[in-house]
Amino acid sequence: MGSIKVVVIGESGGVPLAGGATSCYLVEAEGHSILLDIGSGAISLLQRIRPFDSIDDIIISHFHSDHVADAGVAIYSRLISMQLGRSVRPLHFHAPEKRDLEMPPYSHATAIDEGIDERIGPFSVSYMRTRHPVTCLAVKLSCGGRSVVYTADGAFSDSLASFSASADILIAECSFYPGTGNAGAGHMDAYDVARLAGCASPGILVVSHLPVYGDRDEIAGYVKSRWNGNVLLARQFMEIEA
Numbered sequence: 001m002g003s004i005k006v007v008v009i010g011e012s013g014g015v016p017l018a019g020g021a022t023s024c025y026l027v028e029a030e031g032h033s034i035l036l037d038i039g040s041g042a043i044s045l046l047q048r049i050r051p052f053d054s055i056d057d058i059i060i061s062h063f064h065s066d067h068v069a070d071a072g073v074a075i076y077s078r079l080i081s082m083q084l085g086r087s088v089r090p091l092h093f094h095a096p097e098k099r100d101l102e103m104p105p106y107s108h109a110t111a112i113d114e115g116i117d118e119r120i121g122p123f124s125v126s127y128m129r130t131r132h133p134v135t136c137l138a139v140k141l142s143c144g145g146r147s148v149v150y151t152a153d154g155a156f157s158d159s160l161a162s163f164s165a166s167a168d169i170l171i172a173e174c175s176f177y178p179g180t181g182n183a184g185a186g187h188m189d190a191y192d193v194a195r196l197a198g199c200a201s202p203g204i205l206v207v208s209h210l211p212v213y214g215d216r217d218e219i220a221g222y223v224k225s226r227w228n229g230n231v232l233l234a235r236q237f238m239e240i241e242a
Contacts, residue, residue: 013175023036096136169204170200178219198227
């Protein structure tokens with residue numbers, strides 16, 4: 001059985017903290033790398049640990065800026081690398097819409113949606129729509145008997161719990177402190193995340209898409225008090241392997 005590694009690049013929701021980034025996660029298995037979302041500041045931080053030329057595939061969950069802000073920068077990075085004659089392939093975006101993600105020959109895009117399964121390198125990838133004001137897709141990546149589920153943005157739902165069931169690594173958004181959430185906003189608070197973990201029983205729960213105010217450790221403490229599992233609060237460059 002193989003392993004999957006997740007590296008947190010950006011963990012903030014809405015706006016990056018100073019020196020940080022919004023949503024971006026590097027997923028690696030069998031020598032292949034995928035980025036889940038590419039929010040504000042993501043490319044700058046990613047280059048501290050990986051050359052951006054090593055990334056070919058980027059999955060975009062939805063088109064809110066804190067999840068897609070660095071997409072244009074990514075395309076220009078590939079343009080420069082290709083014009084310099086470096087051995088790189090065009091960027092391949094996987095997104096709910098192609099929008100401005102295609103700039104041949106430097107990038108191309110594949111439209112994704114709930115019910116669509118695809119193969120990206122060694123990964124089997126599936127999607128489901130979340131409860132969010134715009135079309136947003138949760139993502140499941142499986143490889144070698146291991147799986148990562150990324151909730152992206154969305155309020156708690158039974159379907160999200162089913163989609164996340166038994167994931168080895170579950171990256172769950174937590175936009176609000178306990179008791180301050182609003183399902184109508186299309187996000188979860190700490191109470192919802194604990195409820196999701198209780199239903200899905202992941203091997204490792206990574207709580208991310210965090211508020212940019214208050215003491216984030218309160219979120220982790222609250223979830224741990226209500227779910228007796230392995231809870232990690234996402235931090236920049238944190239590595240999680242399963």
